[in-house]
Amino acid sequence: xxxxxxxxxxxxxxxxxxxxxxxxxxxxxxxxxxxxxxxxxxxxxxxxxxxxxxxxxxxxxxxxxxxxxxxxxxxxxxxxxxxxxxxxxxxxxxxxxxxxxxxxxxxxxxxxxxxxxxxxxxxxxxxxxxxxxxxxxxxxxxxxxxxxxxxxxxxxxxxxxxxxxxxxxxxxxxxxxxxxxxxxxxxxxxxxxxxxxxxxxxxxxxxxxxxxxxxxxxxxxxxxxxxxxxxxxxxxxxxxxxxxxxxxxxxxxxxxxxxxxxxxxxxxxxxxxxxxxxxxxxxxxxxxxxxxxxxxxxxxxxxxxxxxxxxxxxxxxxxxxxxxxxxxxxxxxxxxxxxxxxxxxxxxxxxxxxxxxxxxxxxxxxxxxxxxxxxxxxxxxxxxxxxxxxxxxxxxxx
Numbered sequence: 139x140x141x142x143x144x145x146x147x148x149x150x151x152x153x154x155x156x157x158x159x160x161x162x163x164x165x166x167x168x169x170x171x172x173x174x175x176x177x178x179x180x181x182x183x184x185x186x187x188x189x190x191x192x193x194x195x196x197x198x199x200x201x202x203x204x205x206x207x208x209x210x211x212x213x214x215x216x217x218x219x220x221x222x223x224x225x226x227x228x229x230x231x232x233x234x235x236x237x238x239x240x241x242x243x244x245x246x247x248x249x250x251x252x253x254x255x256x257x258x259x260x261x262x263x264x265x266x267x268x269x270x271x272x273x274x275x276x277x278x279x280x281x282x283x284x285x286x287x288x289x290x291x292x293x294x295x296x297x298x299x300x301x302x303x304x305x306x307x308x309x310x311x312x313x314x315x316x317x318x319x320x321x322x323x324x325x326x327x328x329x330x331x332x333x334x335x336x337x338x339x340x341x342x343x344x345x346x347x348x349x350x351x352x353x354x355x356x357x358x359x360x361x362x363x364x365x366x367x368x369x370x371x372x373x374x375x376x377x378x379x380x381x382x383x384x385x386x387x388x389x390x391x392x393x394x395x396x397x398x399x400x401x402x403x404x405x406x407x408x409x410x411x412x413x414x415x416x417x418x419x420x421x422x423x424x425x426x427x428x429x430x431x432x433x434x435x436x437x438x439x440x441x442x443x444x445x446x447x448x449x450x451x452x453x454x455x456x457x458x459x460x461x462x463x464x465x466x467x468x469x470x471x472x473x474x475x476x477x478x479x480x481x482x483x484x485x486x487x488x489x490x491x492x493x494x495x496x497x498x499x500x501x502x503x504x505x506x507x508x509x510x511x512x513x514x515x516x517x518x519x520x521x522x523x524x525x526x527x528x529x530x531x532x533x534x535x536x
Contacts, residue, residue, distance in 0.1 A: 156304040157223075157285070161216035163308055165241075167315075168213060171476035172245045173252065182250045189246060189257035206264035207271070214238045214272025219280050227281065231273045238269025296375035298431070302495055303369040309488055310383060313362060316484055317390040319477035323351055324391065324412040325358035328446035328485040348411045350452045354445055355415025356422060359384070361441035363423040365488070368434035373427055380423070384416075432496065439492045442485045 218234030225233060242265035249255035297303050316327055363380045370376035391407045426437060 155301060156307055157216060157219045159304055159308045160311060161213075161220050163312060164212055164216060167476055167480065168209065168241070169245065170479060171209075173248060173255070174476065176252075178253050179251050180253060189250065190243070190259055190262070192259055195258065195260060203260070203264050206261055207268040210238055210242070210265045210268030211272040211275075213241070214269030215276050215280075216272070217269070218273040218276035219285060222276065222280055222285060227277055231277045234273040234276065235266065235269050238272075239266040242266060242269075296371055296379075298369050298371060305491055306365060306369045309484075309491060310362070310365070312480060312484060312487070314383070314387055314390060316477055316481040317387045318394045319481045323449070323452075324355045324407050324409075324415065325362075325387070326354045326445070326449045327358060327481045328442070329449050329482055330446075331450055347453065348414070350448055351409065351411025352415035352418055354448050354452065355412050356418035357441045357445035357448065359416060359419030360422040361438045361445060361488075363419070363427070364429070364434045364438035364441060367423075367427055367429065368431045368438065376427060435492045435496055439489060439496075442488055446485050 214234050217237050218230050221230035221233040224230075239262065242262045246257040246259075246262055250257045293303075313327070317325075362383065363376075366379045366383065367373075367376040370379060388407075395407055422441075426434075429437060
């Protein structure tokens, strides 16, 4: 052919509010985990920066090295993606790695004032390596796949536009992180018993205990499903997303069981109560899966509220009490403290999010509107990318 049609160019939103929200949330969690338990602060005997030039330690714990590297991979990824909205890719990579390294140095400096923490130049090195790995991922796949590109178009096609969906994604990411906590039942967030001086736990029979465990799993799973349905454009998108989130959560629960317990038991979470709860949660959500966005929010709020009540009335899980041994040592103690704090407060973050949207009338969506089976959506939902990311600069990719 003498003349061929030019290929359409792909456009990329070089700034993402979702990335900014995730970066801030993860940064706060990292600071909390690194400085826990925030008590008995004191002035160190030596210079607080002496650890930077100290000799290499005589022994290094492999699990600490792995955890320190992996913990900073998401941070390096998010910080680099954040800078890519304002700088060229290589400058964004340098800024992301530098920011991760400076954060590690600042945290180690602060740990010198905590008697329960030990400042280490090895931690700075491993944290910096993790940030570098995350920045490398952002450099390789960030522009085309993560900032906009295919994933962005997929998001716009299957989920509602605007900040409300971004915040829902952040909440779902935090919910997945809570599944790595070793002290909770399956999906059993909102446990406040450690803050209540009185013990309200009642001795239950085995059958009642089974039903309580199943109720906790069912209500929280259904709540997450309704939350996803509130921001999905269609039932098909909601069903696919619920399935993906559920499988990811169970995978993380399995990893936590393998890594955090002695001996490692990948199926520790797989109890009769949890299996019954998964089935009951699916049966609760499916008949109501086509609710309008506003009604899905209300259903999610009711499920989470009931789940919090059950979690705080139920006795401790005997399987977990017997298995939690390794968490008294090393990096796992502060990691479990971070996920424990997040697990306790996560339902209340969701309540605040849902209350804000419901007060605004579901962010402008009408009650009578339900999900469709197709991919179509109304003009009110079809906001332009410039409206979703008003401050996003754009570039053309051939």
